[in-house]
Amino acid sequence: MINLEKVKCEDIKNNISLKNFSSFKIGGNAKYFYEAKTILGLKKTLNWAIKNKIKYFILGGGSNVLFSDNGFDGLVIRLNFNKIKAVGKKIYTESGANLGLIVGTALKNRLVGIEDLSGIPGTFGGAVRGNAGIKTCWIGDKIESAKIFDVTKNKIITFQKKDFKFGYRESILKKYKTLILISAILKLKRIKDITSATSRVKELALKRVKSQPHELSAGCIFMNPTKKYKGKATSAGELIDKAGLKGKRLGNAEISNIHANFFINKGNASSMDMLALIDLAKSEVYKKFKIRLVEEIEIV
Secondary structure (H helix, E strand, O other): OOOOOOOOOOOEEEEHHHHHOOOOOOOEEEEEEEEEHHHHHHHHHHHHHHOOOOEEEEOOOOOOOOOOOEEEEEEEEEEEEEEEEEOEEEEEEEEEHHHHHHHHHHOOOEOOOOOHHHOEEEEEEHHOOOOOEEEEEEEHEEEEEEEEEOOOEEEEEEEEEHHHOOEEOOOOHHHOOOOOEEEEEEEEEEEOHHHHHHHHHHHHHHHHHOOOOOOOOOOOOOOOOOOOOHHHEEOOHHHHHHOOOOOOOOOOOEEOOOOOOEEEEEEOOOOHHHHHHHHHHHHHHHHHHHOOOEEEOOOO
8 A cells, every 4th residue: 555644645535435426326436536626736646646656537527427336446536626707708717617607607797608508517627528518509619728737747738729629529638638627718708688698598408307317327428420320410319219228227227218318327226237238229229220329428
């Protein structure tokens, strides 16, 4: 056992259940766990991990991740930078801030452009990493600049929007785990009357209530395929539904009857239950439609 006191990382905890940090409520223990509240603390802890050859995983809100029941034999760092501030036509936000609170802060300051992101769970950092959004609005389109901690250089660097190389559910942060988002500036529009924007947020909230389950899930499991079916664009949920898998249950994991791209923990589901269900959906969809589904969630 590595002596945490000796390396002056006394805030690192041992054997912390990851189940409590996942919207799935699934997962074993992390060997080491650290709540990063300052950049200095983040730097120090990452340096400690690298020096001791300990693998690490950066965690946000846990809304898009499936942890193994075997836990994580390394260091999980949960980012807890969550300041949000409106200045002029811009929003300054840190990576650990809740996406819904960012939308709310924008509207309070009569700033619009991200209201279509309301209702998407998780933190800002996770949203940027996977370029979260819907057809009418992607988070990557609103970023002006950002502060990134480059682990390999052990320093903060500045990114412009183009540096993220945003795509559908993609960014450079997904490719290089040594790049960690610290904060960003969103460039929005200021208007006098936010009635329409507020109505849009309420409309989307009502739509999600009707179209998405409210049980233990991690949001959409798969990305929508780029390959068309019979000449038409289709969604992962539609394909899983047409494969006859709505309501399919393995162990305590179930494909939602409301939205087939949402997989539910029906009560003490194991990661193996969920992975078996994911594999089944991929297999059946490919068998019937020759389309390969790709996971949107991160499996750790």
